Amino acid sequence: MPVESPLIQSLRTAVAAAPDDVPLRLHLAALLLDAGHGDAAVAEAAVALQHAPGDAEARLLMARAMGVGGQVTPDPEASPAPQIHQTPPAQAPAPARPGFDWKAAQDQVGDVLPPRFVEAPLTADGSGDAGDADAWDVERPGTVRLADVGGMQEVKERLEAAFLAPLRNPELRRVYGKSLRGGLLLYGPPGCGKTFIARAVAGELGAAFLSVSVNDVLDMWIGNSERNMHEIFRTARRQAPCVVFLDELDALGGKRSRSQSSGMRNTVNQLLTELDGVDAGANEGVFVLAATNVPWDVDIALRRPGRLDRTLLVLPPDGPAREAILRYHLRERPIENVDLGKLVKATDGLSGADLAxxxxxxxxSALLDSARTGTVRLIGMKDLLAAARQVVPSTEPWFASARNVAMYANDGGMYDDLVAHLKKKRKL
Known part of the structure; x- marks a missing residue:
């Protein structure tokens, strides 16, 4: 195998830094070919053709690299290709052919390039969704852990006791006869990090993550919504261990008694069926988490034991959590003399979205001031405290509604944690 010259090695580095630069890649391929690196030249020319399928120079270079003696039929719409000097081969040239065998070239470089397009059959309604369970976007196990969630120690402890500890200790689970059935419902005011906590739980379990919203399920065609719900859980079972996160559960599983649409009621029925598992053990390794701002609008059957039978109230971030959130959103901004302790006290009651x-x-404010004065200045405590005074907590309307539920609809102690919080804040 010929040794690559320093020039070729430098060009490889340049191509790696600019992978879309077709002329640079072709120059590298030509040098590789002249140096006797035929296979490497074929690979570089193939990548160039992937970026520019009609490039005449790339086609000509591919023909040389593949050992084709004839000329490539030029593309009439392509711009004239620059002349490339070709060193006469030592052996007799191969007989000329009328064109370039692209099928043979594709077979030879098939292990170098992935397919450019994935063809999928159309359904009868022409939607292009063939109902394949692998069509859903499943995120691989992430690196987010509960330790990455700032503060909220009470939430973490309840997650550990009610959900994570049994899953992490299968031997103890078998000793005590603890079932893996059932899921967890996160509820609370909007913008307080329910989705982030769900991702952290998936990270703790080392499981894939499949986020589902109402737009992923509902369909205008009769029966498609139920089919979509089934395909989501079928995907999760294939990808187990997998966390299925049902966002805005009140939209996906609202009370059937209030629904005027038979299609929506059928969708809720399908969700109940999937949570139970069609066969015994069908949902082994599938962990269901759901989030909602209004748990009192969720169909009561979804909260039956064995389904979403555990609930966790996610409140506005506490002091340590607010400090972590503020650090995150200020980390790349030009700031000076920011007293985070003072700012944390001034932002009590704000959600994570409010802090952002x-x-x-x-x-x-600092940007506009700099534009008016013509002098760039940094963001200081004055700007942050002024903004804190102007931001109205977005959680207040939620607590106003939740207060009525806690007082008059706390059947069976379903919202005892909410009642305890309201009493602590003297809002009840």
Missing amino acids: HLCEAAAE
């Missing part, structure tokens, strides 16, 4: 908006508003 606060940092954005402070940055906007």
Whole structure:
């Protein structure tokens, strides 16, 4: 195997830094070919053709690299290709052929290039969704853990006791006869990190993550919504261990007694069937988490034991969590003399989304001031505290509604944790 010259090695580095630069890649392929690296030249020319299928120079270079003696039929719409000097081969040239055998070239470089397009059969309604369970976007096990969730120690402890500990200790689970059936329902005001906590739970379990929203399920065609729900759980079973995260559960599993649509009722029925598992043990390794802002609008059958039978109240971030969120949103902004302790006290009651908006508003204030004065200045405590005074907690309307539920609809102690929080804050 010929040794690559320093020039070729430098060009490889340049191509790696600019993979879409077709002329640079073709120059590398030509040098490789002249140096006797035929296979490497074929690979580089094939990548160039993937980026520019009609490039005449790339086709000509591929023909040389494949050992074709004849000329490539030029593309009439392609621009004239620059002349490339070709060193006469030592052996007799192969007989000329009228064109380039692209099928043979594709077979030879098939292990170098992935397919450019994935063809999928159309369904009868022409939607292009063949109902394949692998069509759903399943995220591989992530690196987010509960340790990455700032503060919220009470939430973490309840997650560990009610959900994670039995899953992490299969031997103890068998000793005590603890079943893996059932799921976890996260509820609370909007913007407080329910989705992030669900991803952290998936990371703790080392499981894949499949996020499902109402747009993923509902369909205008009769029967398609139920089919979509089935395909989601079939995908999760194939990818087990997998966390299925049902976002906005009140939209996917609202009370059937209030629904005027038979299609929506059938979708809820299908969800109940999937949570139970069609066969015994069908959902082994499938962990169902759901989130909602209004758990009182969720169909009561979904909260039956064996389904979403455990609930966890996710409240606005506490002090340590607010500090972590503020650090995150200020980490790449030009700031000076920011007293996080003082800012954390001034933002009590704000959700994670409110804190992100606060940092954005402070940055906007400093930017406009710099534009008016013509002098760039950093973001300071004055900007952040002014923004904190202007931001109205988005959680207040939720607590106003939740207070009525806690007082008059806490059947069976379903919302005891909410009642305890409201009493602690003297809102009940």
